[in-house]
Structures are given as structure tokens and as C-alpha cells.
Amino acid sequence: MSVRKDWRNKGIGRVLLETLLQWAENHPRIEKVFLEVFVTNEWAIHLYRQMGFVTEGRRVKQVQLHDGEYVDDLIMARFTNKEK
Ligand SMILES: CC(C)(COP(=O)(O)OP(=O)(O)OC[C@H]1O[C@@H](n2cnc3c(N)ncnc32)[C@H](O)[C@@H]1OP(=O)(O)O)[C@@H](O)C(=O)NCCC(=O)NCCS
Incomplete structure (x- = not known):
């Protein structure tokens, strides 16, 4: 997800994520949500x-940037309340 630069740090990212997680919690089949982040x-x-x-x-050196440098990324996850 990405919030336009001049609108960042105003709580929009949190609301977007809360909305997504609420949708996932209410979905009959979704048990887990995951994301990747530098x-x-x-x-x-x-x-x-x-x-x-x-x-x-x-994941080590998962992405190569324009300047040739590499960056690791993290896999992060959260289970919904339907986890078995
Ligand atoms: C990451 C991103 C989506 C967060 O959205 P946002 O609307 O800026 O986030 P919020 O305003 O809801 O802030 C959530 C928390 O992060 C912190 N935060 C957000 N921007 C910050 C900044 N520039 N400096 C310090 N803290 C910041 C807030 O303080 C808040 O924490 P708190 O509740 O402890 O105070 C947004 O910064 C963005 O679009 N970044 C560029 C794209 C990106 O990196 N996307 C993620 C890819 S995995």
C-alpha cells in the first residue's frame, strides 16, 4: 500500500490497514494475511x-535497487480469528 507523500503520517495508512483486516476477519475463508516489506x-x-x-x-538481498544496492525484505503475517 502507498499513501500520497503529502498525506502521510495522518492516520490514513492505519485506517486502510484496519479496513483490510476487518474485511479479512469477516471473510468466511481467509485465515491469514501476509505482506512483504523492505x-x-x-x-x-x-x-x-x-x-x-x-x-x-x-529474504536476503531480495531486491536490487536502481543504484545497484540490494535490500533484504521481511515477510510479516497476521492470523485472522478463523485460524484452525
Ligand atoms: C507506510 C505508509 C503506507 C504508512 O501510511 P501513513 O498514512 O503514513 O501511516 P499512519 O499515518 O497511519 O501512521 C501509522 C504509524 O506510523 C508512524 N509514521 C507514519 N509516517 C511516519 C513518519 N513520516 N515519521 C514517523 N512516523 C511515521 C505514525 O506515527 C504512526 O505510528 P504511531 O501511531 O505510533 O504514532 C506510508 O508511509 C507510505 O505510503 N509509505 C511509502 C510507501 C510504502 O513504503 N509502503 C509500504 C510498502 S510495504
Whole structure:
């Protein structure tokens, strides 16, 4: 997800994520939601942790950036209340 630059840090990302998770909780079959995020993206990781996402893994040098540098990413997940 991405919020337009001048609208960031105003609670929109949180509302988007809350809406998604509410939809997932009410869906009859969805048991787990997962996402991928660059390890360098501290703000996003902060928000995901607050929303109950837990790190399940780290993929080393998963993405090569325009400048040739590599970045790791994290896999984060949260179970819905239908988890068996
Ligand atoms: C990550 C992103 C979606 C978050 O959306 P947002 O609307 O800015 O987030 P919110 O305003 O709901 O903030 C949620 C939390 O993050 C913190 N946060 C968000 N932007 C921040 C900033 N620029 N500096 C410090 N903290 C920040 C808020 O303080 C809040 O935490 P708190 O409740 O402890 O205060 C948004 O920053 C974005 O679009 N980033 C670029 C794209 C991106 O990285 N997407 C994620 C890819 S995995």
C-alpha cells in the first residue's frame, strides 16, 4: 500500500490497514494475511507491528535497487480469528 507523500503520517495508512483486516476477519475463508516489506522501511514496519503483524522470515538481498544496492525484505503475517 502507498499513501500520497503529502498525506502521510495522518492516520490514513492505519485506517486502510484496519479496513483490510476487518474485511479479512469477516471473510468466511481467509485465515491469514501476509505482506512483504523492505527491512529499511521502519515506518511501515512500525505500523504493521502495531496492527498485529509478526515477522515470519527475512529474504536476503531480495531486491536490487536502481543504484545497484540490494535490500533484504521481511515477510510479516497476521492470523485472522478463523485460524484452525
Ligand atoms: C507506510 C505508509 C503506507 C504508512 O501510511 P501513513 O498514512 O503514513 O501511516 P499512519 O499515518 O497511519 O501512521 C501509522 C504509524 O506510523 C508512524 N509514521 C507514519 N509516517 C511516519 C513518519 N513520516 N515519521 C514517523 N512516523 C511515521 C505514525 O506515527 C504512526 O505510528 P504511531 O501511531 O505510533 O504514532 C506510508 O508511509 C507510505 O505510503 N509509505 C511509502 C510507501 C510504502 O513504503 N509502503 C509500504 C510498502 S510495504
